[in-house]
C-alpha cells in the first residue's frame with residue numbers, strides 16, 4: 305500500500321465522511337509546487353480553493369507568521385493588539401476609506417457577521433433577504449440559508465430566515481424581488497462555486513441602484529473574488545461600485561484562517577457594544593499573515609501580473625481548440641473551463657496523474673485558481689500538458705457513456 309493509501313485508510317477511520325476521501329495527500333510545498341506523501345510533485349493550479357495566494361513557503365509570509373507566533377499568538381478580544389488594527393487600517397485604505405472592519409476566522413463567519421449587521425441596521429418593517437440562484441455563501445446555518453444550491457441547503461432546513469432567490473445577473477428579477485421590506489441583497493460578483501460564472505457587466509451597478517431606491521443593504525460576498533484574484537484588490541472596484549457590506553476570507557490570510565466583514569458608512573457603526581464577537585477573530589498570527597499577503601501583492605505588483613497571466617492562461621486554453629472545451633470563463637487568475645460533457649472529475653484525475661492540481665467544481669466545469677505568484681513558464685507548462693489531459697478525460701467520459 306502506498307503512503308497515500310495508508311493515510312487515506314486512517315483518514316476514513318476517524319474523520320467524518322462529509323468530504324469523501326481526498327485523492328491526494330499533501331506533505332509540503334514551495335512556490336507553486338506541492339509534494340504528496342509518496343514524493344510526487346504537482347504544479348498547484350487551485351491553491352487550496354483560491355486561498356494560498358502567495359503559494360507555499362513564501363519568505364514574507366513565513367517570516368511574518370513565525371515572528372508573530374514567537375511574539376504573541378493570541379489575545380482574545382478582551383485585549384487589543386497592533387496587528388489587528390494595522391490590518392483593518394490597511395483594508396480600509398485599500399477600500400478608499402470610511403469603512404470599519406470585523407474580523408472572523410472563515411468565509412461563512414464573515415457572512416454570519418454580515419447577516420447580523422444588516423439585521424441590526426434595518427428597521428422592524430424589513431423582514432426578508434434576497435440572494436441568488438446557484439450562489440454560495442457558506443455552510444453554517446445563516447450563510448447556508450442564503451445559499452442558492454438546494455442540494456446542499458435543503459437537507460438542513462428549514463432556517464429561521466425568509467430568503468428569496470433570483471437568478472444571478474437578472475436585473476428585472478432583482479427589481480421585482482427587492483422592496484422597502486427587504487433587509488439586504490446578498491450577491492457575489494462572480495459565482496465561484498457555480499463554476500466561476502461572472503454576472504453580466506453593469507449588474508453590480510444595478511444592484512447598487514436597486515438597493516439605493518429601496519433602502520435594502522447591498523452585501524457583496526468577495527470571499528473568493530477578493531484580494532487580487534481578479535487583478536483588482538476587490539472585484540467590485542473594476543465596476544466602480546461600492547457595496548454597503550463586503551465579506552472577505554479565502555485569499556486574505558494566504559492560508560491562515562481569517563475572514564472579514566467590512567461595513568461602509570452607517571453599516572460600519574451598526575453594531576453596538578456586545579452585539580457580536582469571536583474569540584479567535586483577528587488573532588495576531590492570522591492578522592500578521594494577512595498583512596504580509598497585502599504588502600507582498602502591493603510590493604511585487606501582483607495585480608498587474610494577475611491580469612496579464614490570467615489572459616495568457618485563458619488564451620492558451622482556448623487556443624488548444626479541444627472539442628471537450630466549450631468555453632473558458634472568468635477573470636484574472638480565476639477561470640472556469642466549461643466542458644462539453646460531464647467530464648470535470650476525469651480532467652481533475654488525469655491532471656493529477658500528469659502532475660497538475662485542478663478542481664472539478666461542478667460536473668462540467670474545471671476551476672483554476674492558482675497562487676497569484678504563478679509564473680508565465682508555469683502556466684505554459686500546464687497548457688502544454690493540457691491537450692493530453694483533455695484527450696484522456698474525453699476517453700474516460702466516453703467510457704462512462706458506454707457503461
Ligand SMILES: *Cc1c(COP(=O)(O)O)cnc(C)c1O
Nearest residue numbers: 410411412440441442496527528
Ligand atoms: C468559500 C466561500 C464561502 C465560505 O467560506 P468558508 O471559509 O469555507 O466558510 C462563502 N462565500 C463564497 C463566495 C465562497 O467562495
